[in-house]
Amino acid sequence: MPNKQTICQDIRDMLNSGQLRAGMKIPSHRELSRKYCVAIATVTRAINELKSEGVVESVRGVGTTIAVPDPAAVPPERPDVALLNAGNDSNNHILTYAVNEIFIGSPWKVVNYNACANLKWYANFLRECHNCAHAGMILPVISPNVFAYTPDMLPPPNSKVVLLGGELPGCNFDVVRSNPFGEGLLIGDYLVSRAFRSVLYITPSPEGEQPESETLRGLALVLNRNQLAFDSTRIRRYRDEYSYGATPDPIRAAVEFTVALAEREPMPDVIVAGHDWVAIGVIRALRQCGFRVPEDVSVISAEKGCGHELNFVTQKLTTFDNLYYHQARVAAELLMERLKGDDSPIQHHQIHGMMIPGETSR
Structure with missing residues (x-):
């Protein structure tokens, strides 16, 4: 059930989002009481708390408004x-x-x-x-x-x-x-020029996430136009649980996922990884499973974001440079x-x- 903290937080959120601005009047105590289905006394306690924080102020003949900051008090x-x-x-x-x-x-x-x-x-x-x-x-x-x-x-x-x-x-x-759509078109052109027959796309991003979904749209457009099948069945997604935290490791999840993938289904001619760290994980996993890169499976990255240092831990990666x-x-x-x-x-x-x-x- 709503309480005074719910009312306080909602007003703070509206102020932070720009829905409420300095000098704007907020609803009356009675209106807030009806909206939140609480007693007027609860609304009064919430408004008093916001007053003590300097968020709202009472203006004679107007009611309660969002406080106008004192310029001298602004950091x-x-x-x-x-x-x-x-x-x-x-x-x-x-x-x-x-x-x-x-x-x-x-x-x-x-x-x-x-x-x-x-x-x-x-x-x-x-x-x-x-x-x-x-x-x-x-x-x-x-x-x-x-x-x-x-x-x-x-x-x-x-x-x-x-x-x-x-x-x-x-x-x-x-x-x-x-330009993610253009990126997909150029990656597709590259794959077609190399005469690959089968493609698999591996990414930690969920379905529909922007801007990667635009990259996939451009990639599919080129590949399908050139009779190289590519749709949602050619995309593999995994959950990345290691890239952030006390000991971040952006490669580990890609390695674990690709090892499991290689054990249950045949590998394609080429794997397109969502970005460089994924590509490095894919390469490590393929080697661990006995595949040679690029002789058995080619690997490219759809996004260069890791700098040149990765070339020291693997072969020079084929990648799409986003020109950061x-x-x-x-x-x-x-x-x-x-x-x-x-x-x-x-x-x-x-x-x-x-x-x-x-x-x-x-």
């Missing part, structure tokens, strides 16, 4: 530009280098915050930024399969933020991302313009990548 804006990366640090140096190239010599210092796959730290950092914003932020977005952004983590509506890779729920910020360096540069250019006062409509940019042939595909 000062931090003078730095935050580059926040939630995952492992394999491509962190690429993003940092690209952003620093744009901001060098500017009034804003770029500070890199790397969560190193610690999602609890990442969530707490976002909550801190929500209450005391940086001058600007470049924020690579985590898949909803892995992380849920709650209203108290989202940047305030007027923040100078550029998102990399995806959008945030309820937010309207500039976005820079790859260029994405980060575009994001930095956008953010610089916003910081200089550009208030033009929100922009969405797509960067077209390219196939990088390697030693894991025949």
Whole structure:
């Protein structure tokens, strides 16, 4: 049954999401009592708690409104530009280098915050930024399969933020991302050019997740047009339980899944992995099961996101390069313009990548 905390949290959530703004009147005690099916005394206790927090205030002749912040009490804006990366640090140096190239010599210092796959730290950092914003932020977005952004983590509506890779729920910020449909077309062209007869796609992402579903749509379009069967029966999905946490390991789940897969069904000519870490896990599993790469099974990655260091633990990987360096540069250019006062409509940019042939595909 709803209680005063339910009422308090709902009002905080509406304030954080922008549904309520400073100076707006909230429903009367009687209306809230009917809405939540609680006594008016319960509503009164909830409103008093919000008053003590400075969330609402009573205005004579108006009622209870969302409090207008005292400018002197608002924490000062931090003078730095935050580059926040939630995952492992394999491509962190690429993003940092690209952003620093744009901001060098500017009034804003770029500070890199790397969560190193610690999602609890990442969530707490976002909550801190929500209450005391940086001058600007470049924020690579985590898949909803892995992380849920709650209203108290989202940047305030007027923040100078550029998102990399995806959008945030309820937010309207500039976005820079790859072109996933075009990526699928180019991967399909590569597979057709190599005359592969059978394809299997392995990914930890759930069905329908964006942007990967667009990659799969483009891939299917090219393959089916060239009489190379590819539909949902050629996709294998697994749950990744190891990539985040105290000892993150983005390869382990792919190894375990592919070993089990190889034991129960024949392997295709080529396996397309959702991204580099999956591809490395697939290769390790195939070798463990006695397959040779690429002689018996070719392996390619649908997304290059791990940097060059993986070439030291396996053959040079055949991969689709999403050009993260260029994405980060575009994001930095956008953010610089916003910081200089550009208030033009929100922009969405797509960067077209390219196939990088390697030693894991025949």
